[in-house]
Amino acid sequence: MVETTHPGNIGATARVMANMGLSELCLVSPRSFPDPAATARAAGADHILEQVKKYETLERAVADCGCVIGATARRRSLAWPLLDSEQAAARLVSESQSTPCALVFGTEASGLSNAHLDLCHAHLRIDVNEAFPSLNVATAVAVMAYEFRKQSGHPLPLVTDQKARENTMMKMGEFDQLIKHLERVLHHTAFLAGPRIRLVRKLRRLLLQGVQSTQEINILRGVLTSLEHALGVSPKDKPENKKTPT
Amino acid sequence: MVETTHPGNIGATARVMANMGLSELCLVSPRSFPDPAATARAAGADHILEQVKKYETLERAVADCGCVIGATARRRSLAWPLLDSEQAAARLVSESQSTPCALVFGTEASGLSNAHLDLCHAHLRIDVNEAFPSLNVATAVAVMAYEFRKQSGHPLPLVTDQKARENTMMKMGEFDQLIKHLERVLHHTAFLAGPRIRLVRKLRRLLLQGVQSTQEINILRGVLTSLEHALGVSPKDKPENKKTPT
Numbered sequence: 001m002v003e004t005t006h007p008g009n010i011g012a013t014a015r016v017m018a019n020m021g022l023s024e025l026c027l028v029s030p031r032s033f034p035d036p037a038a039t040a041r042a043a044g045a046d047h048i049l050e051q052v053k054k055y056e057t058l059e060r061a062v063a064d065c066g067c068v069i070g071a072t073a074r075r076r077s078l079a080w081p082l083l084d085s086e087q088a089a090a091r092l093v094s095e096s097q098s099t100p101c102a103l104v105f106g107t108e109a110s111g112l113s114n115a116h117l118d119l120c121h122a123h124l125r126i127d128v129n130e131a132f133p134s135l136n137v138a139t140a141v142a143v144m145a146y147e148f149r150k151q152s153g154h155p156l157p158l159v160t161d162q163k164a165r166e167n168t169m170m171k172m173g174e175f176d177q178l179i180k181h182l183e184r185v186l187h188h189t190a191f192l193a194g195p196r197i198r199l200v201r202k203l204r205r206l207l208l209q210g211v212q213s214t215q216e217i218n219i220l221r222g223v224l225t226s227l228e229h230a231l232g233v234s235p236k237d238k239p240e241n242k243k244t245p246t
Numbered sequence: 247m248v249e250t251t252h253p254g255n256i257g258a259t260a261r262v263m264a265n266m267g268l269s270e271l272c273l274v275s276p277r278s279f280p281d282p283a284a285t286a287r288a289a290g291a292d293h294i295l296e297q298v299k300k301y302e303t304l305e306r307a308v309a310d311c312g313c314v315i316g317a318t319a320r321r322r323s324l325a326w327p328l329l330d331s332e333q334a335a336a337r338l339v340s341e342s343q344s345t346p347c348a349l350v351f352g353t354e355a356s357g358l359s360n361a362h363l364d365l366c367h368a369h370l371r372i373d374v375n376e377a378f379p380s381l382n383v384a385t386a387v388a389v390m391a392y393e394f395r396k397q398s399g400h401p402l403p404l405v406t407d408q409k410a411r412e413n414t415m416m417k418m419g420e421f422d423q424l425i426k427h428l429e430r431v432l433h434h435t436a437f438l439a440g441p442r443i444r445l446v447r448k449l450r451r452l453l454l455q456g457v458q459s460t461q462e463i464n465i466l467r468g469v470l471t472s473l474e475h476a477l478g479v480s481p482k483d484k485p486e487n488k489k490t491p492t
Contacts, residue, residue, distance in 0.1 A: 012382065015382060016382070016385050018377075018378035019379065019381050019385070020375060021375040043380065044378070044380070045378060085392075085396075086396075126392075127395065128266065128267075128395075129264060129265055129266060129395075132290070132291060134289065134290070135262070136258065136261060136262070136289070139261070139262050139384075142389060143388060146331075146372075146389045146392070149375075150331075150332075150373075186469065186472070189473055189475065189476040190475060190476070191468060191469055191472035199465050199468070202465055206453075206457050206458070206462050206465075207452075208456070209455060209458075210452040210453055210455040210457070211452050211455075211456070212452070215448075219445050219452075222437060223449070226436050226437035227431075227435055227437075227473060229435065229436060230435040230436070230477055231476055231477060
């Protein structure tokens, strides 16, 4: 949950997560937590509140995730894949067999920002009545936790090279390093002059759709480092030096 | 809702009913309604609160209904049919085409009494985690309203821009030009020296997964052209000059 305003919604979320058998709640810059209102609305789901992980940025919160889905009320947002509740739950059920996954919900007033949505592999839009579309954030979590629980009952067949995949799945932290590296290289070209700076978002999206493994990240980092050498720029960080938060 | 204790739950119920396109809320002996806490949690679903019907007994509230389903946390209750969330929603969708239907939720503390459950045609038990089964009443309504909406066959017009998408879908010819352009740029770096030439295949694969539209191809071509300028190489072909086979 990102920048949640009302601690009561954090408590209600913890409660329905416990109801549906989920446990790992992460908060990014909540306005107030811990908070008596959260504890009250959790109605006994204290084990979830006690294990909450707090982060300052969404980037850090999802750094070890191989699949990040962000909830939005928008019908379309660039070319990000837009999933409905069933599709999103199916993807989470499937991906969570091999990698940590995150389902991200924004603030009560305005949801997730574009910058937050850019960190996601796909976006979720829960189908609602057009005339009254504003879902309470804990209600949105309830719907998804319910859908996830339903679909978890019918596990999808495992991919055969599951073990291999686990070891090599890209982590979001690695991906962020890649994008920062790409931006550094592009700053040595005329590409990022003027209005084109918006295009980095689109580059980010298409790379996020395409890149799946750490090996691929390293190939792209290798391309960027080669370009830096060719441009006469000294590389600032190397993949080997980078530590991912644990 | 029968003998609801917290008016906030009435408001939260009204809100999610509005979200999911439901409108008729009946209250049996609520402790406090109307109430500012209900109005606050309804978050604008005032039309539902204003049309609430209040009854003194559940018997009267469901008097005109041909199908009444009561929510319970119990696993069995004599010989009443016990439905899960999907079955209950399916029955309500089906029966509501020919008769008024009611879905009944009890008090926060103890749910529906045996006397209340006796008034129902069938009972509903939402599947929850045995270790933490106590669902908030508005959350239970949310789950059922969501399930009802799904089964009511509301079309999901998520891919409204299908036509637009067709017009901008990347063509494989464009993609091949992109890869050739990428190779040309990489030949001006040390990247393609030695065994690394095999990596172009992998770059191709990941770009193919990620790139979807002609616009994205053009962005990537722009990046490559900028790199060529920065490297002091003159671009050989520009996207504008290129003819794609039809």
